[in-house]
Amino acid sequence: MPLTDAQMQEIEAARAAEGRTRRPVAPGLEALLFQALPVLDHGFVRVIDYMGDDAAVVQAARVSYGRGTRAVTEDRGLIRYLMRHWHSTPFEMCEIKYHVKLPIFVARQWIRHRTANVNEYSARYSILDREFYIPGPAQLAAQSSSNRQGRGELLQGEEAARVLDLLRQDATQTYDHYAWMLNEDEAGNPVDPGRDGLARELARMNLTLNTYTQWYWKTDLHNLFHFLRLRADPHAQYEIRVYAEAMLQTAEAWVPACTEAFRDYRMGAVTLSSGMLSIVRRMLAGEAVQQAGSGLSKREWRELMETLGREA
Amino acid sequence: MPLTDAQMQEIEAARAAEGRTRRPVAPGLEALLFQALPVLDHGFVRVIDYMGDDAAVVQAARVSYGRGTRAVTEDRGLIRYLMRHWHSTPFEMCEIKYHVKLPIFVARQWIRHRTANVNEYSARYSILDREFYIPGPAQLAAQSSSNRQGRGELLQGEEAARVLDLLRQDATQTYDHYAWMLNEDEAGNPVDPGRDGLARELARMNLTLNTYTQWYWKTDLHNLFHFLRLRADPHAQYEIRVYAEAMLQTAEAWVPACTEAFRDYRMGAVTLSSGMLSIVRRMLAGEAVQQAGSGLSKREWRELMETLGREA
Amino acid sequence: MPLTDAQMQEIEAARAAEGRTRRPVAPGLEALLFQALPVLDHGFVRVIDYMGDDAAVVQAARVSYGRGTRAVTEDRGLIRYLMRHWHSTPFEMCEIKYHVKLPIFVARQWIRHRTANVNEYSARYSILDREFYIPGPAQLAAQSSSNRQGRGELLQGEEAARVLDLLRQDATQTYDHYAWMLNEDEAGNPVDPGRDGLARELARMNLTLNTYTQWYWKTDLHNLFHFLRLRADPHAQYEIRVYAEAMLQTAEAWVPACTEAFRDYRMGAVTLSSGMLSIVRRMLAGEAVQQAGSGLSKREWRELMETLGREA
Amino acid sequence: MPLTDAQMQEIEAARAAEGRTRRPVAPGLEALLFQALPVLDHGFVRVIDYMGDDAAVVQAARVSYGRGTRAVTEDRGLIRYLMRHWHSTPFEMCEIKYHVKLPIFVARQWIRHRTANVNEYSARYSILDREFYIPGPAQLAAQSSSNRQGRGELLQGEEAARVLDLLRQDATQTYDHYAWMLNEDEAGNPVDPGRDGLARELARMNLTLNTYTQWYWKTDLHNLFHFLRLRADPHAQYEIRVYAEAMLQTAEAWVPACTEAFRDYRMGAVTLSSGMLSIVRRMLAGEAVQQAGSGLSKREWRELMETLGREA
Known part of the structure; x- marks a missing residue:
């Protein structure tokens, strides 16, 4: 909540x-x-x-x-x-x-x-x-192997549990140390009057992202x-x-x-480059265009076929 | 109105x-x-x-x-x-x-x-x-001689009248020609059906500022x-x-x-440079500071004295 | 030059x-x-x-x-x-x-x-x-009748000549009056010492666009x-x-x-809306799509057909 | 280095x-x-x-x-x-x-x-x-008691040592867990082939600030x-x-x-509000101005006296 x-x-x-x-x-x-x-x-x-x-x-x-x-x-x-x-x-x-x-x-x-x-x-x-x-289990994904910044398969079983434990435990521990370093209660008074407490602008660096x-x-x-x-x-x-x-x-x-x-x-819109547009025009004219000879790189060809809902 | x-x-x-x-x-x-x-x-x-x-x-x-x-x-x-x-x-x-x-x-x-x-x-x-x-007579000023971008004395008599005439007449004439070139009435129909009328994006260049x-x-x-x-x-x-x-x-x-x-x-605020501030401090300490030896240029010195409400 | x-x-x-x-x-x-x-x-x-x-x-x-x-x-x-x-x-x-x-x-x-x-x-x-x-004759176009902000046919003969005359004459006249109002030679001295000259920030308003x-x-x-x-x-x-x-x-x-x-x-790129894209996909699948029933307005349909190089 | x-x-x-x-x-x-x-x-x-x-x-x-x-x-x-x-x-x-x-x-x-x-x-x-x-000892300051966001006295002895230990230890531990969750060596291969490794975009959240x-x-x-x-x-x-x-x-x-x-x-410049400026003018005119009656708040008065290098 x-x-x-x-x-x-x-x-x-x-x-x-x-x-x-x-x-x-x-x-x-x-x-x-x-x-x-x-x-x-x-x-x-x-x-x-x-x-x-x-x-x-x-x-x-x-x-x-x-x-x-x-x-x-x-x-x-x-x-x-x-x-x-x-x-x-x-x-x-x-x-x-x-x-x-x-x-x-x-x-x-x-x-x-x-x-x-x-x-x-x-x-x-x-x-x-x-x-x-702390991510839910449905978000706990592995690094994607095809997409350099995306997510792949979900982590399972013991590995998933261990990851959640680490995230929870590290965030808790670093926060507890942050609080200890500050040494302030809610009213701004020292919890332990025998110590000074670290400046807030410094203590915050111990928190996790x-x-x-x-x-x-x-x-x-x-x-x-x-x-x-x-x-x-x-x-x-x-x-x-x-x-x-x-x-x-x-x-x-x-x-x-x-x-x-x-x-x-x-x-919902897509942008077609000049090269992609000319291929769409050729396909609409009935030509069977292939990636080879299309002028598009393999990656662009794949992106275009996906856009058009066709198999690459 | x-x-x-x-x-x-x-x-x-x-x-x-x-x-x-x-x-x-x-x-x-x-x-x-x-x-x-x-x-x-x-x-x-x-x-x-x-x-x-x-x-x-x-x-x-x-x-x-x-x-x-x-x-x-x-x-x-x-x-x-x-x-x-x-x-x-x-x-x-x-x-x-x-x-x-x-x-x-x-x-x-x-x-x-x-x-x-x-x-x-x-x-x-x-x-x-x-x-x-068209400026009112109280705005019709000459170029300032002391300030490169400001206004000086008010224009008087015949010159003022001539300036107002020119402004009014040139704006009216260029607008009339703009309207003639457009050749459109309020409904967008040609005033003179025998002519085409110039594109709006071009005709506007004839207007005065x-x-x-x-x-x-x-x-x-x-x-x-x-x-x-x-x-x-x-x-x-x-x-x-x-x-x-x-x-x-x-x-x-x-x-x-x-x-x-x-x-x-x-x-209503003023900004004092580090040099100006040190002069104010010296003056407050009772020193009779002069422009020569102040470290300020004549122009800055004049600006400072004006700010402090003192004669330069 | x-x-x-x-x-x-x-x-x-x-x-x-x-x-x-x-x-x-x-x-x-x-x-x-x-x-x-x-x-x-x-x-x-x-x-x-x-x-x-x-x-x-x-x-x-x-x-x-x-x-x-x-x-x-x-x-x-x-x-x-x-x-x-x-x-x-x-x-x-x-x-x-x-x-x-x-x-x-x-x-x-x-x-x-x-x-x-x-x-x-x-x-x-x-x-x-x-x-x-001053536009060249090849730029002297009428207002487009189909496009609210574009240019249409070129002006011809007498009208074209009259437009060019007006543009040239108004710009020259307003500039001459601007210069008269300023009353300054290149060195900044009055041309006519009997007058003050209008402030530059005012005189400029007489210039055409x-x-x-x-x-x-x-x-x-x-x-x-x-x-x-x-x-x-x-x-x-x-x-x-x-x-x-x-x-x-x-x-x-x-x-x-x-x-x-x-x-x-x-x-050289074009952007297709989600509606346009789905029509392209249907056309590629061999369907003979018409504007009626396409979900696109007539204007959008015309834009799409133009993009695809087909008759609307 | x-x-x-x-x-x-x-x-x-x-x-x-x-x-x-x-x-x-x-x-x-x-x-x-x-x-x-x-x-x-x-x-x-x-x-x-x-x-x-x-x-x-x-x-x-x-x-x-x-x-x-x-x-x-x-x-x-x-x-x-x-x-x-x-x-x-x-x-x-x-x-x-x-x-x-x-x-x-x-x-x-x-x-x-x-x-x-x-x-x-x-x-x-x-x-x-x-x-x-990790801050040097000369940076390890307590929260300022006078300034809500600044630093006060330096931490000393055991408390300072404990703070540095916590910062070092928490950053190291959270980084080690980050690395464990990623499960990647420098070439991008799994360190432990029996596990998937968490997506980078998730694992980073365990790092400290x-x-x-x-x-x-x-x-x-x-x-x-x-x-x-x-x-x-x-x-x-x-x-x-x-x-x-x-x-x-x-x-x-x-x-x-x-x-x-x-x-x-x-x-090196300072900005004086209209109220501050009028006090400076009065002081230069020889008047002994006090905070009471100055029109400035106590805080502003203190700021002004500091600026002028005088005791508040």
């Missing part, structure tokens, strides 16, 4: 306090607002604030004076046109802010996306909680979609993909027309 | 449509929302949307679960601390979106601030309105303050400064505690 | 001054360095500086200690892999700096690409040259390719496309392997 | 290979190029590439055609003027690329600076080395100075400050005039 009772109460209090606004309101996302969507064993994603909705994208594209009076189908058509033709600036006019709790090694992948605003819980100022990510951290993360819709395209993808590491999937769900509640267009023209 | 009746009605309709939200609401800014604040002779600034308030800055700095229950004075103290010590990320957690109508030469200065999202009215797709900025354009411009509070520090400054060109001043007024309505801190620690 | 004799001599002097360096050198680009590639009637693009080469992309992807000893074919394969799979960070490790002279309306399109560094010649400080872009400006523009290879994909595209406006084409030529001289991959996987 | 013999040889080979270039050359930095400047116990900073020099800043500010012929003192004056008046774009015209080896907890602070390009060694693809940062990682990091001079102002500051954590100090040394070798201006107007 990722939240304490006190935290749950703070969230419920925030959810209960409604106000009036002239701004665009996205009812689907209001329903989810502040709620923690659980991710992994102790993590979560929750939407803290948002700006804009589907109509705001249309409004910005038209630089209009009011909310516009066009039919919903016309707005949807414009949104799909903008997405298909890579017009990014109208999507930048919507903004969303998340509070995320996540393991440090996931945070390190995530932060590579630079076009976002971040406030992370500081381990220089504060003491991290005693929580670490599966320790949980948390941050506020804010981005615009264009960059959110870019993040989701890379991280909700089957090739992304499972531990970040589950965060992206929870966020995709919030996007659907927030901007349904934009998210539909994103699914069609980005997530 | 910068707005047509139809535009006024669209704005009023948007203002009348209130909804309920769980998000933070800034009452001061709600009162201004969508309204056009007039700037220059035909321009305006209006707030289209916003995200966050003073408390959101505090909440992000603390990575907290709820809205927090601290006293207002404690929040104000934290905001001032963050501003004073250049902590920028909490201020990035608030976002604001403007609709601005402005002369093209002002837009070209403005766009140098890259950390913002922009959707400009497109003169490739659409036809620009017949509106240009005081023609008005408009855009949606969205940025976060940190970058808004950075913009305001440079553009609401007395050294900024008058024609962009009046936009910055209108925006400063919206910031005050939106995030009063942040704006107060910004005024104290940025707008 | 875009350059004065004095400028040509400055450029030749810079080209003549060679030095020794331990940095990677791109011989193809050294040959072009500082030279003005002419664009439009008075514009140019010239490379002022660069950092990195094809091998630097590989080196960054591998985070290696030296220049690496792999075969050229292996490096080329890695570069193609990185491009195909949208790994952008290794391409960000190369940087290029241009000096560009261009009409203001082109500069306004260009500046929308925000991930670059820009220093523009300042019309607040300095006086712009008496040079404006085809007046030439110039800037230093610096970006990394990833963002250069992004710019070129949008601006060297047939849908881009001719007047910016010719700049992009000149820059593409400099990229080829600089990083030939990266540019080859860019041509194959970006410029 | 942070480098292996093979790495040293790669570096020496790169240093030995000189070429000819027309680009600006910074002789001071050429001398340092590729060399590893040691930082902490196993880390380093080395310059991999650079673009531009002091003259390039001047050239961009003037948008000039050649290298310019002004006197060195005039260039220095312009650079100081640009720095003093916060003109940032000319400094963005220089670029530098580093290869850095650093503990993960330092990398996590560093990466908050988003305006840079980064390629990090991937623990999804590759296996991290068995190297961790003082494990070393490495990356290529590239930024422009303006953003480098921003980084150095924050991280070469006495308030920065020691473990990142030593990196900043090594980089400051490379900046001095590269762009001496810019770095001098940076030291005077940024590093």
Whole structure:
């Protein structure tokens, strides 16, 4: 359970306090607002604030004076046109802010996306909680032999058990030593008055990378979609993909027309190089093209056949 | 008057449509929302949307679960601390979106601030309105002789009249030729069916730089303050400064505690170089320091004496 | 001719001054360095500086200690892999700096690409040259009737002549009035000592949008390719496309392997939506798919058939 | 010693290979190029590439055609003027690329600076080395009692010894378990053929935050100075400050005039709020100002008195 009772109460209090606004309101996302969507064993994603909705994208594209009076189908058509033709600036006019709790090694992948605003819980100022990510048995995979960065077969039996033991035991032990080095109780007083306690900014280095951290993360819709395209993808590491999937769900509640267009023209889309396209044209013309003589490398040929749903 | 009746009605309709939200609401800014604040002779600034308030800055700095229950004075103290010590990320957690109508030469200065999202009215797709900025007599200044980019004495009499005539006449004539080249009426039909009309993307090149354009411009509070520090400054060109001043007024309505801190620690602040600081220390110790021997150039010495309110 | 004799001599002097360096050198680009590639009637693009080469992309992807000893074919394969799979960070490790002279309306399109560094010649400080872009007859096109932002048929005979006359005459007249308002000779002294002269920051507003400006523009290879994909595209406006084409030529001289991959996987590539892909698969399986029942809009169907080189 | 013999040889080979270039050359930095400047116990900073020099800043500010012929003192004056008046774009015209080896907890602070390009060694693809940062006794400080994020007194005797033991022992043990879970020898074959080995992307989570990682990091001079102002500051954590100090040394070798201006107007500079400035003016006028009645909080008053070198 990722939240304490006190935290749950703070969230419920925030959810209960409604106000009036002239701004665009996205009812689907209001329903989810502040709620923690659980991710992994102790993590979560929750939407803290948002700006804009589907109509705001249309409004910005038209630089209009009011909310516009066009039919919903016309707005949807414009949104799909903008997405298909890579017009990014109208999507930048919507903004969303998340509070995320996540393991440090996931945070390190995530932060590579630079076009976002971040406030992370500081381990220089504060003491991290005693929580670490331990994978479930269904995630405990061997190194893939075909894909240099992917996962292969699941570990079984004794090896799996031993791995879980090591992860749990090392995280616990290093955390206990972190706490010993700090020598502080919850009120900030020394546990052992005979010792000084190590500075927080130093003691944290003893923690393992599966320790949980948390941050506020804010981005615009264009960059959110870019993040989701890379991280909700089957090739992304499972531990970040589950965060992206929870966020995709919030996007659907927030901007349904934009998210539909994103699914069609980005997530489910494929890019064919000029060489691949010319092969597709030849195949459609009835030619029996082979890899040899195609101009594609074996790897590209295999990727193309997979895309087309044919045997390589 | 910068707005047509139809535009006024669209704005009023948007203002009348209130909804309920769980998000933070800034009452001061709600009162201004969508309204056009007039700037220059035909321009305006209006707030289209916003995200966050003073408390959101505090909440992000603390990575907290709820809205927090601290006293207002404690929040104000934290905001001032963050501003004073250049902590920028909490201020990035608030976002604001403007609709601005402005002369093209002002837009070209403005766009140098890259950390913002922009959707400009497109003169490739659409036809620009017949509106240009003509300075008032109080703005018609000569080139400053002391400051390479500033303004000096006001032009007088015949020269002033001639300048205004030229500006008005050239803008009118080039716009008329633009319209003739386009050869389109409001419905998009040829005015003169015997001619084709030039492509919009070409015809626009005949317009002068005081023609008005408009855009949606969205940025976060940190970058808004950075913009305001440079553009609401007395050294900024008058024609962009009046936009910055209108925006400063919206910031005050939106995030009063942040704006107060910004005024104290940025707008009204001065930076002393290490050399300047050592002179201030010597002066405080009673020494009669002169420019010669101060280690400062004449220019820096003059700047310092001005800062300290003393005769150079 | 875009350059004065004095400028040509400055450029030749810079080209003549060679030095020794331990940095990677791109011989193809050294040959072009500082030279003005002419664009439009008075514009140019010239490379002022660069950092990195094809091998630097590989080196960054591998985070290696030296220049690496792999075969050229292996490096080329890695570069193609990185491009195909949208790994952008290794391409960000190369940087290029241009000096560009261009009409203001082109500069306004260009500046929308925000991930670059820009220093523009300042019309607040300095006086712009008496040079404006006048399209050649082959560029004088009517508004396209099928494409809202494109060009259609060429203007002919009298209308074409009249348009050129207007463009030339308005630019000349507004520039002459700009000069009159400034009232400065080359040495900065008043032409007419009986008048003050208008401040430069004001007088510039009388210029038309085809007046030439110039800037230093610096970006990394990833963002250069992004710019070129949008601006060297047939849908881009001719007047910016010719700049992009000149820059593409400099990229080829600089990083030939990266540019080859860019041509194959970006410029010549097409993106198929999930709906489009499923139609291609059905067609390859021998089905005679029609627009009706395809799930695609008429517009998307037409785009797909064009991509596949088939009649819609 | 942070480098292996093979790495040293790669570096020496790169240093030995000189070429000819027309680009600006910074002789001071050429001398340092590729060399590893040691930082902490196993880390380093080395310059991999650079673009531009002091003259390039001047050239961009003037948008000039050649290298310019002004006197060195005039260039220095312009650079100081640009720095003093916060003109940032000319400094963005220089670029530098580093290869850095650093503990993960330092990398996590560093990466908050988003305006840079980064390629990090991937623990999804590759296996991290068995190297961790262990502080020297002079760094082993207690939590500061006055400053919430700083360091206080040094730990002594038994406690210090125990802390070092724990850090060393936990890092070693978690690394050994990481290696056991991976079950790979240097050639990528299983150490124990009876087991599968855990995927690299999972096993890495068992490492502690003082494990070393490495990356290529590239930024422009303006953003480098921003980084150095924050991280070469006495308030920065020691473990990142030593990196900043090594980089400051490379900046001095590269762009001496810019770095001098940076030291005077940024590093050694202080900012006085409007309230602080008015107190300085009153003190200079001979008034004996006290905190009570000054309008400053106690904390601000103390900060001001410290700045002025007076007792609070």
